[in-house]
Amino acid sequence: MTNLHAQTMTTMDGTMMDNGMGFKVGVGISGGLFRDKSPMDYAYGADLKLQWDLTKDVAITASGGYTKLMGKNNSLDVDFIPAKGGVKVFAIKRMYLATEAGAGFAIQDGAKTNFIYTGGVGYEWNSGFDIGVRYEGYVNNSSSTTYFRQTGQYALRLAYNFKL
Template sequence: MKTITKFFAAAAAAVALFSATSVNAQTMTTTDATMMDSGMAFKVGVGVSGGIFRDKSPMDYAYGADLRLQWDLTPYVAITGSGGYTKLMSKNNTVDPDFIPVKGGVKVFPIKRMYLATELGAGFGIQDGAKTNFIYGGGLGYEFGGFDLGLRYEGYTNDSGSTTYFAKTGQYALRLGYNFKL
C-alpha cells in the first residue's frame, strides 16, 4: 500500500473508533452539561501556512493563508470548511501555480485539545487556462488558548490540460492559526 493510502486508512479508522466510543445513552449530569457547553460551538479561524515537497516533486515549496470555519459538534468531533490562497513554487521556475483552495473536513479530538484531521476539496486556478485541482489531506494538530498549530500532508491532483499542469504531488505543511469563538 502507498503511504498516503495507509495514512487515510488510519485516519478513517480513528474517526470510526472515536465516533463509536463517544456515543452513549446516558442521563445528563452537571458534569455532562459542562462538557456540552464546550461542544456545539462555532469558531472562525485565520491562519498562515508553509510547506515543502518531496525530492521527486516538480515543486520546491508552498505558502498560503486561509479562513476556516469550525463547528464543534461535540467536545470530540468538529466539522470544518476552509478557503484561502495557496502558491506553489516550482524547482525550475517553469510553472508557479496559485489557486484558491476550498475544502471541507472533519477533526477528531482523541485527547483534549489535540486533534486528527482529514480534508477534501478543490483548488480553483487563478491563471488563465488553469484547471481545478483535486485536494486531499490529513494531519494532526493542537489547539491552545485560541491558537491552532497543525502539521499536515496535502496532496494535489491536476488536470493534464491545464496551462499550469504539474504532476501529481503533495506538500508537508505547517499551519499556525488563531480561532475566534462565536
C-alpha cells in the first residue's frame, strides 16, 4: 500500500507561498494607431477580460468589449464587439507575453464578422494594475458593407484586475 502526502511550500519566514492559482476580472481601455498603408487611422475601445491563472506562470484569458476603428479622411468607421480567447505566459516575474484569437461581431447593418488575432507584452502589478502593448490584426469578409483590406493596429491597454 502506498500513502500519498501533499507538500506545502513555505518561505524562509514560515509563511505560505502563493502558487499563482486564481481568477481575475479586468476592466480596461485601449487606443491604437494603424500603419500608413492602412485604410484606418486610429482605434479606441473598452473591454472586460477574464483571467484564470492556471499556475503562477500561465493563465487562460477570455475577453469581450467594444472597439471602434476610425477610417482615414472619415472614409469608413467600423464598430464591433470583439470576443477573444487566449493565453498569457508570465516569462519574467510579472511581465507577460500574451496571444489571443477570436471574432469581431460588427454592429452596422450588412457588416460581416472579422477574424481577430493579437500578440503582445505587458506587465501586471500585484496591486491589480496592468499595462500592455499589442499588435491586433483584422481579417475582414469582402462581402461586408464595412469591408476594409486586412489590417492591424498597434495598441496600448491600461487596465485594473480584480482578484476573485
